Amino acid sequence: MSEKSQKVKDYRFPRVLRDRPFHYCPGCHHGIAHRLLAEVIEELGVRDRAYGVASIGCSCFLYYYFDVDICEAPHGRACAAATGAKRARPELVVFTYQGDGDFAAIGLTESLHAAARGERITAIMINNTVYGMTGGQLSPTTLPGQRTTTTPEGRDPRVYGYPMKVAEMLAEFPGVAFCARVAVNKPKRVLEAREALRKAFLAQIEDRGFGYVEFLSACPVNWRLDPIKAAEKVDELAETFPIKVFKDEI
Amino acid sequence: MKPILVKGSEAIALGALAAGCRCYFGYPITPQNEIPELLARELPKRGGVFLQAESELAAANMLLGAASTGVRAMTSSSSPGISLMAEAFSYMAALELPAVVVNVARGGPGLGGIEASQGDYFQATKGAGHGDYHFLVLSPASIQEAYELTARAFDLAEKYRQPVMILTDALLGQMKEPLILRKIKPRKYPKDWALTGAKGRPGRVLRSLFLGPGELRSRNELLQKKYRAMRREVRVESYLLEGAELVVSAFGSLARIVKEAVNLAREKGYPVGFLRPITLFPFPEREFRKLAEAGVRFLVVELNCGQMVEDVRLSICGSTEVRSLPFPPSDLPAPEDIYREIKRCLRSPRR
Numbered sequence A: 001m002s003e004k005s006q007k008v009k010d011y012r013f014p015r016v017l018r019d020r021p022f023h024y025c026p027g028c029h030h031g032i033a034h035r036l037l038a039e040v041i042e043e044l045g046v047r048d049r050a051y052g053v054a055s056i057g058c059s060c061f062l063y064y065y066f067d068v069d070i071c072e073a074p075h076g077r078a079c080a081a082a083t084g085a086k087r088a089r090p091e092l093v094v095f096t097y098q099g100d101g102d103f104a105a106i107g108l109t110e111s112l113h114a115a116a117r118g119e120r121i122t123a124i125m126i127n128n129t130v131y132g133m134t135g136g137q138l139s140p141t142t143l144p145g146q147r148t149t150t151t152p153e154g155r156d157p158r159v160y161g162y163p164m165k166v167a168e169m170l171a172e173f174p175g176v177a178f179c180a181r182v183a184v185n186k187p188k189r190v191l192e193a194r195e196a197l198r199k200a201f202l203a204q205i206e207d208r209g210f211g212y213v214e215f216l217s218a219c220p221v222n223w224r225l226d227p228i229k230a231a232e233k234v235d236e237l238a239e240t241f242p243i244k245v246f247k248d249e250i
Numbered sequence B: 001m002k003p004i005l006v007k008g009s010e011a012i013a014l015g016a017l018a019a020g021c022r023c024y025f026g027y028p029i030t031p032q033n034e035i036p037e038l039l040a041r042e043l044p045k046r047g048g049v050f051l052q053a054e055s056e057l058a059a060a061n062m063l064l065g066a067a068s069t070g071v072r073a074m075t076s077s078s079s080p081g082i083s084l085m086a087e088a089f090s091y092m093a094a095l096e097l098p099a100v101v102v103n104v105a106r107g108g109p110g111l112g113g114i115e116a117s118q119g120d121y122f123q124a125t126k127g128a129g130h131g132d133y134h135f136l137v138l139s140p141a142s143i144q145e146a147y148e149l150t151a152r153a154f155d156l157a158e159k160y161r162q163p164v165m166i167l168t169d170a171l172l173g174q175m176k177e178p179l180i181l182r183k184i185k186p187r188k189y190p191k192d193w194a195l196t197g198a199k200g201r202p203g204r205v206l207r208s209l210f211l212g213p214g215e216l217r218s219r220n221e222l223l224q225k226k227y228r229a230m231r232r233e234v235r236v237e238s239y240l241l242e243g244a245e246l247v248v249s250a251f252g253s254l255a256r257i258v259k260e261a262v263n264l265a266r267e268k269g270y271p272v273g274f275l276r277p278i279t280l281f282p283f284p285e286r287e288f289r290k291l292a293e294a295g296v297r298f299l300v301v302e303l304n305c306g307q308m309v310e311d312v313r314l315s316i317c318g319s320t321e322v323r324s325l326p327f328p329p330s331d332l333p334a335p336e337d338i339y340r341e342i343k344r345c346l347r348s349p350r351r
């Protein structure tokens, strides 16, 4: 299938985004990830056959911002809903947009099995190490010692074990064609993140397999940091969660 | 047309194929495995999709995703699996997605057993998941009817943009009967809500989160209006109502045993009739009320601890006597067991 590629060479507002203010907190990285996603959908020329799954978390209002078809899925089940849509209409370009709680806690089974089956979908996980929407509770990706509202003394590995490294895990699946962890706290990283997203979409467009991009993402509000300090803290996160392309078969 | 000999579960799968079902998602569980096994053979041949999911949770959400694109899709399971799907059903009802769900019910609670049971009547008719929503529920009593109702379920699902459940049990699912594979002509309904890619139009959304003032109330009112409109679809089987002083009511496969008991009683001259709800939701309230107004008493026979009897009592609002004859899941009752109770009812003075 040939895709008409419309390279975005300037900084126009992406046509795939609706022109309305984000509801995200100041300094939240969801907004940057949205913009990149919109640019990539536009660049790949797949806006007219895009199908997004909005998950339950801070990004549940995905449909306020993206001018593409979007379905809401129950908490954690985005990859299953995406599987159903893609199998029903393989011509659609199907993506999920999920938090770390949605993807890796309640929905881990659906996420891993979709990857294992090599579903031709693109999964985006926003890893901010907490449950943002419900007020900053422990997540599978919370760092040891990190304070959350349900680990007021910090995550104790003897009680909750260690952070779950999802990208590393997914890279092991033969069904996964592209798998990367990215960050958007520095301009260079933003460009790399964009390229990773592009490839994660090509994975399904070129019928190669499951595409996955994990964003290390700041949640200033629940980290109790100002936006600049929160962006800096992402570097600290990267010591546990390496920013890296783990698999690239594109 | 020459009849073929099939199990009830197979008749359901054949009904789905006849109605143009394109996608099936499910997870193995006894006593309904004949449905996925038949569809695993037949759907791919017809360009359709068969996918065994990693759990009922995943299956129900795959169904949600497929249904959102406007294709005919279904899942099937048995009681514990249906429990696991409940959250997705609530979302599907809220998103107004047409889909068909089959419950070949078994005994409960818990792991229960795999014998025939009607213990999921409440679960089926009252919604199973959270919030004010309903399935449209159909319950067949024969293998021919299982085929016809399954096919019809796909039309009704699209007509009302609504999940439809076929509630049956291990008895009907496992037994064999002749089936005439009547040709089905699927009806066509507008799909101006389906997510097919936003070519030449703005992006569409299917959502159930409503936070604006009054939004959720309007949403619920819309759903309730639809549930009231669905009353048009109410169907019953009535038999020997003429001159009946007692009407015995049962649904699904058990209704056949009950019907035999009613025949026995009539042969002995007892004034008894039979009423079988085919739609369990909406419940045939009017049909029961009319009989109650004529002074008829009721005996409700079920393969559970007494569930449908509550809907019969609600329908007639205390205007006549309603007795319950529950058979909690284990062995099936014989027609004579029911016949004895019919005699007892008719001999006892009105309460």
Ligand SMILES: Cc1ncc(C[n+]2csc(CCOP(=O)(O)OP(=O)(O)O)c2C)c(N)n1
Residues within 6 Å of the ligand: A056, A057, A058, A059, A075, A098, A099, A100, A101, A102, A103, A126, A128, A130, A131, A132, A133, A134, A139
């Ligand atoms: C079945 C169910 N359980 C719990 C919730 C409550 N809930 C909503 S969002 C959420 C976690 C969100 O965290 P995450 O996925 O990391 O996304 P973020 O908000 O951080 O972007 C939870 C637990 C729910 N909506 N449904």
Ligand code: SF4
Residues within 6 Å of the ligand: A023, A024, A025, A027, A028, A029, A030, A058, A128, A132, A133, A218, A219, A220, A221, A222
């Ligand atoms: S709570 Fe955190 S993840 Fe959610 S919008 Fe605010 S900053 Fe972003």
